[in-house]
Amino acid sequence: MDASPEKKPVLRINSGEGQILPVTVEWQGEQAFTLVAPPAIDTHTHVVIRRLFHQLQQASFSYITDLIPAYHTLTIVFDATLLPTDHSRKSPGNQVLQKIIQYLSASNEAVKEESRMLRIPVCYHSSLAPDLHSLAEHLQLPTDELIGIHVATTYRVFMLGFLPGFAYLGPVDERIVAPRHTRPRSDVPAGSVGIAGAQTGIYPIQSPGGWQLIGRTPLQLFTPHQLPPCLLQPGDEVVMYPISLDEFNQWPTT
Amino acid sequence: MANNMSIQVIKKGSWDTIQDNGRRGWQHLGIPVGGSMDTIAAQMANFLVGNSHREAVLEMFLPGPTLRFSAPALIAITGAGRVTASEDIAVDYNRPVFVAEGTTLSWQPTATGRIAYLAIQGGWQLEPWLGSYGTCLGVAASGWQGRPLQKGDVIPFRSSIAPAERLQETTIRSLPWKHTLSIDKSSPIRLLPDAHLSLLDDHSKGQLISSSFSIHANSNRMSYKLVGSQLSGQRREMISSAVMRGSLQWLPDGGLHIFMADHPTTGGYPRIAQVIAADLGRLAQWPLNEPVHFEWVTREQAEELLLEQHAYLSTLKNTLHLRLASYLTGSK
Secondary structure, eight states: OOOOOEEEEEEEEEOSTTOEEEEEEEEOSSSEEEEEOSSOOSHHHHHHHHHHHHHHHHHOOTTEEEEEEOSSEEEEEEOGGGSOOOTTOOOHHHHHHHHHHHHHHHTOSOOOOOOOEEEEEEEOOGGGOTTHHHHHHHHTOOHHHHHHHHHHSOEEEEEEOSSTTOEEEEOOOGGGOBOOOSSOEEEEOTTEEEEEBTEEEEOSSSEEEOSEEEEEOOSOOBOTTSSSSBSOOTTOEEEEEEEOHHHHHHOOOO | OOSOOEEEEEEOOSEEEEEOSOOOSOGGGTOOOOOOSSHHHHHHHHHHTTOOTTSOEEEEESSOOEEEESSOEEEEEEESSEEEEGGGEEEOSSSEEEEOTTOEEEEEOOTTOSEEEEEETTOBOOOOBTTBOOOBGGGTBSTTTTSOOOTTOEEEBOOSSOGGGGGTTOSEEEOSOOOOOOOOSSSOEEEEEOTTGGGBOHHHHHHHHHSOBEEOSSOOSSEEEEESOOOOBOOOOOOOEEOOTTEEEEOTTSOEEEEOTTOOSEEOSOEEEEEOGGGHHHHHTOOTTSOBOEEEOOHHHHHHHHHHHHHHHHHHHHHHHHHHHHHHHHTO
């Protein structure tokens, strides 16, 4: 038996600026399917994913248990037992898919959305940035320039994953694209800011990790008993700005 | 009721965590669903003591812990293993059991599975986080202090009945009914094809079904690693996206992993197949070194099996709740 992904687009989405993105469906088991835009790590694609995410979040289908956006995909997880009983004996998954596609097709106007813009302080002092100097050397850039490039870009939160609250930000300027460590560190402190490929990210909590660590933020990115517990949300725009070691050390804790 | 109802951990087991049916609706923030590995056994334990399916249970990888009850309780133990009270008295699985204050229980492994569950009438006295009691290890939140139990932990429970009256002249009293799940342990684990199956070459696709695998000892709540044929095919760089429990991942070294309850919400390895939801509990209990075979089914079959399982659990819940209610009123 072979996978038979339904390659025919189920949606064509006007991403604004006159471009149409075809969206296909991939099943992930019998309790989830994924809406898939052409693979890309770019803002243009992600705007479409985020719009689908918001439309479905606001629609509050009772049988949808999770909506998981990523770079070019939105995964919809559902509980078939919460579906209103249908006597047509049609597969519950097919019913869910049909309802969702109908809903998204009916509301397929180019919705204007406000992105949140967050400013994140980052201390790039070498005591908090174990890979800064070696990475600058590897990239053949002065350290200051590497930092300057890192803070000059407005990043987008493409997705959260790996750890609760771990935000994948990007894309980074191609001059500072850097490979992961081949051997991950066993303990990366919370707040560490790293680069991996064309992505940058912040470790919300202490964990193992293989990203190139170039700084640290004093902000708490994950606070279990706040709602939501994560500072960064999918679709947010983020700018980092440099702070001194003194400012870092004196940053008020919440 | 006494306010010091608790169990004390005399000796920790290999991995004992508080779990429930999972934390849903937060995966977009990277917060995993988690929850019991064998949801059927966990729910049955709750039903046996009259709890709802949403109550927390203690999940114990075997060999399990030694626990001491500071107060009498009505409990149920399900899943795999065997459990003994002091003086090596075996305690029944799959029945409601009254235990007296001071009872000590300890869990040993058996060849039939990997995980045992303990439910307690009234549930554990814990605060849910984001709608679930389940332990979230990644951020050390929820469950019992966000971590597996350790020696010396004292975990409070609630109770709404007075078991002490029913324990005259005995320390342990099993109630006179039992429910055993009729699970076909050795039949193949059923799979649905996933998006990247076509990356495998034909020989490897065949091997996935025709050869046998086993579960590596280094498997845990995050993933079960398979021992067996290395699969080959076409490698492609993937962009990370959401991953489900039961996802069969093809690793760069040709090996296979199946994501289990504590898997990260996103991943970037090729997903070649998905274990059907109805078989996830059976897979979780699969004894190490026992051969596992896989078999394809259709999505419609998988849905039917899942709905059947759900209907079975609803009936089971009603039956077991009624049994207990009539016993408690009748024997007063």
